[in-house]
Amino acid sequence: MMSNLIEAINSNKDDKSLRAIVLSAKGNVFSAGHNLKELQANTGVDQHKLIFSKASELMKSIIQSPVPVIAKVNGFATAAGCQLVATCDMIVCSDTSKFSTPGANFGIFCSTPGIAVGRCVPKSRATYMLFTGEPITAQEAYESGLVTKVVPASQLDDEVNKIIEKIKHKSRSVIALGKEFFYKQIDLSLMDAYKLGEDIMVQNINSNDGQEGIKSFVEKRKAVWTHE
Amino acid sequence: MMSNLIEAINSNKDDKSLRAIVLSAKGNVFSAGHNLKELQANTGVDQHKLIFSKASELMKSIIQSPVPVIAKVNGFATAAGCQLVATCDMIVCSDTSKFSTPGANFGIFCSTPGIAVGRCVPKSRATYMLFTGEPITAQEAYESGLVTKVVPASQLDDEVNKIIEKIKHKSRSVIALGKEFFYKQIDLSLMDAYKLGEDIMVQNINSNDGQEGIKSFVEKRKAVWTHE
Amino acid sequence: MMSNLIEAINSNKDDKSLRAIVLSAKGNVFSAGHNLKELQANTGVDQHKLIFSKASELMKSIIQSPVPVIAKVNGFATAAGCQLVATCDMIVCSDTSKFSTPGANFGIFCSTPGIAVGRCVPKSRATYMLFTGEPITAQEAYESGLVTKVVPASQLDDEVNKIIEKIKHKSRSVIALGKEFFYKQIDLSLMDAYKLGEDIMVQNINSNDGQEGIKSFVEKRKAVWTHE
Incomplete structure (x- = not known):
């Protein structure tokens, strides 16, 4: 699944007709994150390393994509699924969507999801999500800055399309240059x-x-x- | 007072039955920060150094505690008292609570409180608190991301207990590992x-x-x- | 224009009677940013370099001013005009004000405005402004942390004057020390x-x-x- 996503994000990187990527899901779960069965002891430490290296690679592919990546969320985004959402450039969600990082419930603290979420929401909210494992509502996610827009499910496609329409009227290379610089500068001191x-x-x-x-x-x- | 708090936070560090720490106060002042009388010239520079070194030690003891530290605020948290609140992992406050960093009113800019507050709220709000000395309401503190939850005073204990209950059902060592990593990673670049x-x-x-x-x-x- | 602003900000730096600076505008545009005509090819690369070096110098003059700089916004602040607003210590705006970074519409991504805006608002909002070029309302600017206060236009002067009144009752040198430290520490790790x-x-x-x-x-x- 992660490999497929990475490939889908990277495959048309140089195709000028690709202007934006939308990640969405069928059903009421956007993504529930890792498959816990893959993380059992008998899978072996090397395989565990590979899984988390792959997950980071997926996050990097979103950040390094030359086109904006939009998460269209209608349902639950949990654990690495919440990390995936938080890593997208923009996030539009339905008003019934929920977001959580409940890994500690299953003995696996959402440490890597916390990297993405902790850079998107205030500390007082990230710690609540990580330490209690409780979900936050779409409205709370908006108030915390995690998501760009919250709309009724019936308007989700329209809202995402409006964003894409705006992107389509601009120069692809200008957006690519701006996106690359945005993520580079945010890790620098102000003067640098x-x-x-x-x-x-x-x-x-x-x-x-x-x-x-x-x-x-x-x-x-x-x-x-x-x-x- | 600071020494007592540090000791209370550190003393049961390795006791597995300790699962969370709640900082609360009697009366309508959560904490008013430093005792200005201790900062008079005749106290001497060495003593001043000791006081602020002790204050930093208190903040570090909260961050380095293996269990989540929750501030339960029902009243005023000002200056280093506001710093104390902002440093806790989670903050639950009553809807009549207020938060301020008014040090400049007394010639002592809240520089160290600004370290904690400036990492919890947007710049436009931190500067307002620091430069005007004016308090913000519980609702404004929520809107600024400073606090996790705002509830009527009568529900304060319930809300904190709900959070503790969630923590208690998880593994202590997993929470400890996750908390340590959260504060380590937030100071790193995304890729690191x-x-x-x-x-x-x-x-x-x-x-x-x-x-x-x-x-x-x-x-x-x-x-x-x-x-x- | 930028040179005049820099001079106005710097000229009375050591005048003790200067206690705060308010940036405001006549008409319904606070600032629309750079003059695109100055950025045409025939202006030459050296001139382009000078323009953006001057813009950074303006931002630094605000940050390095010993007195608080307040943006009083009643209208549109776009592109480098939005950067100017986001760089001010405090921002008070009327409820009909709007903020945008629409550079990409004209082939020039708002990369430098994104430095200031990206440090004031959550990532999910900064990317929306930068990639779509769409304006956000005063209310959305408040919810995103970009502005300190939103008031009806008729109360704009009163609100700014209240802030100045609070600053005036404090020590100039204490505010200067506190402001310098605030911007220094925010780029450091917590422990540093x-x-x-x-x-x-x-x-x-x-x-x-x-x-x-x-x-x-x-x-x-x-x-x-x-x-x-």
Whole structure:
């Protein structure tokens, strides 16, 4: 499953017609995370290492994807499933969705989910999710900053499509440059981020689509992107 | 007072029957922080150094405690008292509680409280608290992410007990491992956090309670923790 | 414009009667950011570099100003204008204000605005603003932590004046020390922050206004600050 997701995310990386990726699920569970049976002792430590290395690879593939990755959640996202959601660039969920990191209930603390969740929500909420294992509602997830938008299930597709529509009208290469820089700078000190940011802005401006964007603005016409 | 708190937090560190610590107060002040009289010039610089070293030691003892530390707040938490609250893993407060960092009113900017508060709430709120000295309400504290839950005073004990009940049903050693890793990873870059996180997951899985948790899940029975 | 702002912020740096700076605008646009015409190819790369270096210098001048800088927003703050707002210490806005980072619409991803915005709001909201270019409302800006307070336009001046009044009653040098430390510590690990914080507290206490603050408290009288 993780390998398939990684492949699906990476396979069309260079296809210019790919503009956004939406992760969604059938049924009322978005993702329940790892299969606990795969983590039994008889599976062996090497296999356990492989599983968690694969999970990190999946998270990195989302962050490193040149196009925005949107989680469309209608149901439960738990443990590594909640990590998957928190790792997506944007998260739109139905108002009945729930989010939890209940690993400690089964003796396996949600340490790696906590990496993603702890960077998306305030500490007082991340610790509650991790230490109690209790789910939070869609509304609480919004109040905590975990999700971008909460809508009735019937409007979920519309809301996600609105976001995609906005992305589609922009230059692919400009979005890719911006996404890569966003995740790079957020781990830097403020001053280091600005130092690097100045270079990125100048590089962006002097790219094909940077100049086309400015030109079209000055000439009051629609931009024609090369996506390069 | 700080020494007593540190001792109380540390004294039963290895007692397996200790599963959570609740910090609460009698009366309508949770904590008003340092005793300004202790900070007068005639106390001497060495004593001032000792006081702030002790305060940091108290904050570290909370973070390094192997069990979750919960602040149960019903009233005012100000200055280092607000720092104490912000440092706890989870914070449950009554809807009439207030939080402030008013040190600058008395010529002593709440610089160390700002370390804890600035990591719990958005910058636009931390600066307001620190520069104006004005209190924020329980509701504003919730909206800013400072507190986990806000309830009427009459439900404060119930709400804290619900959290403790959830913790009690889990393995002590698994919670301890998870808590230690949470505070370690949050200071790392995302990729360094995942690198370390993979090892922690494998270590957790191959611990006694990690395997018991998985086994009990597969065998559809209640887990029997050794807490080791 | 940027040079004028930098000069205005820096010119009275050492004037003790300067206690706070308010950035506001005439009309219904707070700031729309860079002038795209200045970024055309024929302006030349050296000029582009200068523009973004100047923008970073403006942000640094706000952060390094010894007095709190407050954005009073009544209208639109977009792109580098949104960065300017997010960089201010406190932000008070009218309930009809809007905030956006729509650079990608014009081929120029708001990479540097994202540095400021990404440190003020949760990831799920920053990515929405940056990737879709869509504005968020004043209420959403409050829910995301971007702004300190939202009030009806008619109360905007009153709200900002209340904040300034609170700052005016404090010691200028104590606020300056506290502000400098706040932005320094927020980029450090928690333990490094506490190590440095202890020294700052002792330094603050043993300053003129630190001792005057404590003395006036003990003697139950109003403090008389030297602001030194």
